[in-house]
Amino acid sequence: MTRLGRFYADGEAAAPALVLTEALSFWGGIEVETGSIISRSHPQLGQCVAGRVLVMPGSRGSSSSSSVLAEAVRRGTAPVGILLGSPDPILTVGAIVAQSLYDLRCPIVVCTIDGIATGDSIRISRSQTGEAVIELSR
Amino acid sequence: MPLRLSARDRSVLNADEGAAAASAMTVLAAFAEAIGADSLLDVTRAHIDGCLYHGQVNLDFVERLVATGGHVRVPTTLNVGSLDLIHPELMLMRPDEQTSPRRLMKAHEELGCLSTFTCAPYQTVFRPAFGEQIAWGESNAIVFANSVIGARTNRYGDFIDLCCAITGRAPAWGLHLDAGRLGTVLFRLTGFPPSLEPTDSLYVAVGLLVGERTGDRIPVIDGLPPPRDEDQLKALGAAAASTGSVGLFHAVGITPEAPTRNEAFGGRPPAETIDITPADIAAALRHLSTVPDGTAIAAVCLGTPHASREEWERLLPLLRRIAPGKGIPIYVNTGRAILQSLEHDGLLDGTGAFDVVPVVDTCTYITAILERLDGVVMTNSGKWAHYAPGNIGVQVAFGELEECILSAAAGRVVRTAP
Numbered sequence: 169m170t171r172l173g174r175f176y177a178d179g180e181a182a183a184p185a186l187v188l189t190e191a192l193s194f195w196g197g198i199e200v201e202t203g204s205i206i207s208r209s210h211p212q213l214g215q216c217v218a219g220r221v222l223v224m225p226g227s228r229g230s231s232s233s234s235s236v237l238a239e240a241v242r243r244g245t246a247p248v249g250i251l252l253g254s255p256d257p258i259l260t261v262g263a264i265v266a267q268s269l270y271d272l273r274c275p276i277v278v279c280t281i282d283g284i285a286t287g288d289s290i291r292i293s294r295s296q297t298g299e300a301v302i303e304l305s306r
Numbered sequence: 307m308p309l310r311l312s313a314r315d316r317s318v319l320n321a322d323e324g325a326a327a328a329s330a331m332t333v334l335a336a337f338a339e340a341i342g343a344d345s346l347l348d349v350t351r352a353h354i355d356g357c358l359y360h361g362q363v364n365l366d367f368v369e370r371l372v373a374t375g376g377h378v379r380v381p382t383t384l385n386v387g388s389l390d391l392i393h394p395e396l397m398l399m400r401p402d403e404q405t406s407p408r409r410l411m412k413a414h415e416e417l418g419c420l421s422t423f424t425c426a427p428y429q430t431v432f433r434p435a436f437g438e439q440i441a442w443g444e445s446n447a448i449v450f451a452n453s454v455i456g457a458r459t460n461r462y463g464d465f466i467d468l469c470c471a472i473t474g475r476a477p478a479w480g481l482h483l484d485a486g487r488l489g490t491v492l493f494r495l496t497g498f499p500p501s502l503e504p505t506d507s508l509y510v511a512v513g514l515l516v517g518e519r520t521g522d523r524i525p526v527i528d529g530l531p532p533p534r535d536e537d538q539l540k541a542l543g544a545a546a547a548s549t550g551s552v553g554l555f556h557a558v559g560i561t562p563e564a565p566t567r568n569e570a571f572g573g574r575p576p577a578e579t580i581d582i583t584p585a586d587i588a589a590a591l592r593h594l595s596t597v598p599d600g601t602a603i604a605a606v607c608l609g610t611p612h613a614s615r616e617e618w619e620r621l622l623p624l625l626r627r628i629a630p631g632k633g634i635p636i637y638v639n640t641g642r643a644i645l646q647s648l649e650h651d652g653l654l655d656g657t658g659a660f661d662v663v664p665v666v667d668t669c670t671y672i673t674a675i676l677e678r679l680d681g682v683v684m685t686n687s688g689k690w691a692h693y694a695p696g697n698i699g700v701q702v703a704f705g706e707l708e709e710c711i712l713s714a715a716a717g718r719v720v721r722t723a724p
Contacts, residue, residue, distance in 0.1 A: 176340050232360065242362065260336055264333050
């Protein structure tokens with residue numbers, strides 16, 4: 169299965185999906201040393217975002233989430249890519265800053281996120297016309 | 307609509323004004339795309355909330371700008387850092403723990419930012435004017451600039467405020483535009499006596515309630531008594547920006563864009579009307595304190611946001627009248643410029659009889675200054691009371707300024723009202 173999306177931060181990634189059923193604030197919601205979800209009220213509490221393609225409806229909360237994502241990318245505890253149902257300026261800034269400082273990419277793509285389940289294999293690549301191509305297999 | 311950059315924006319992006327400005331424009335343009343802005347606009351000032359040390363990435367970001375010749379393009383003030391640089395003896399941190407936080411503050415100065423280190427830049431000589439387009443970070447400063455002054459900024463934060471300062475540009479969207487500033491939700495004070503006193507507690511409680519229930523809308527508050535001074539509106543905004551993400555409020559008959567309720571809403575009806583009753587106020591204040599009255603206290607913390615000259619001028623006579631003696635330290639967070647002016651004018655003469663500890667460049671709820679974290683701290687700040695238990699693990703009692711000083715004298719939480 170393939171779907172198209174729009175890049176907000178460029179890059180390629182291939183990893184199993186971790187699907188969040190609710191928006192997550194990275195600041196106060198992710199332990200930056202490990203990538204674990206620590207927000208007590210979040211349904212995926214205890215899951216780890218590191219090395220996964222994170223799939224979620226959107227993000228929320230403090231602008232400090234930009235720092236947390238960029239710091240997690242630097243430490244290698246961030247998702248390898250993020251699929252969002254709607255654009256998110258705070259995560260976009262975090263990914264762009266990490267790319268600009270460390271040349272490490274965490275692509276951020278806005279696309280339809282319906283029909284993706286945790287554990288599905290996801291590959292994010294770039295089409296010749298610059299669109300994000302999301303390939304899904306299970 | 308895709309983002310349209312001006313000729314100058316594109317030339318900055320092409321590194322015609324240097325590598326630092328180009329990288330700042332790259333981040334700013336990506337942010338503008340993500341929020342759906344269709345262009346950028348000029349800003350005349352910036353206030354940077356980037357001096358608090360969260361991790362290596364914060365320092366790397368600023369160091370890169372320094373190393374590539376970055377310089378702010380507009381007058382740019384700095385928010386608090388993690389250290390009191392003027393009173394280093396107050397810091398309860400090992401010297402090695404202070405290295406990166408100190409460098410972060412210094413590196414911002416090397417970019418041409420002004421060493422204000424205050425969260426109340428609106429009460430310095432760098433205060434913006436009505437209608438001025440600015441790019442500010444720090445939630446309480448943003449809400450004050452928009453609401454009380456009528457300057458225009460969105461809620462900027464991490465990295466973006468500095469990118470705006472270096473490029474002199476901000477996305478043309480949200481609170482920068484007329485249409486984005488109109489009220490959408492009405493908060494109505496009801497059930498209060500006509501002689502309602504404008505106490506500090508009332509303003510704090512209204513701020514807490516508005517923050518909790520506003521969401522991403524723009525609140526209009528109707529029925530507030532005229533405030534004693536702008537510090538009460540400062541306390542209201544700081545509280546609303548603590549319990550919620552309020553960047554602008556209108557208070558009918560009080561703030562500059564709300565001479566009438568109708569004008570605050572731009573002639574449209576509110577999407578929702580929420581009543582605030584005396585019982586709501588009492589409950590909000592009760593929830594702020596985590597301990598009952600009469601509990602022993604270890605310290606008093608005032609000045610969150612940083613105390614203005616006027617707030618000091620209310621505090622000093624109370625100290626002289628109540629004479630709390632020594633024993634319970636009374637920390638007062640304030641801007642270094644304000645402390646300097648107080649010292650210059652001799653206003654602090656004689657306060658050596660009390661345990662008053664001025665703290666500048668930082669704030670007591672975000673760093674290691676308080677000597678005792680096992681005790682209860684009393685404060686007159688809704689923002690301090692909201693954040694300190696989570697940030698530094700203390701118990702809190704909230705009260706009026708006078709109650710704070712009476713409590714310092716008694717060594718336990720004392721109230722003036724029945």
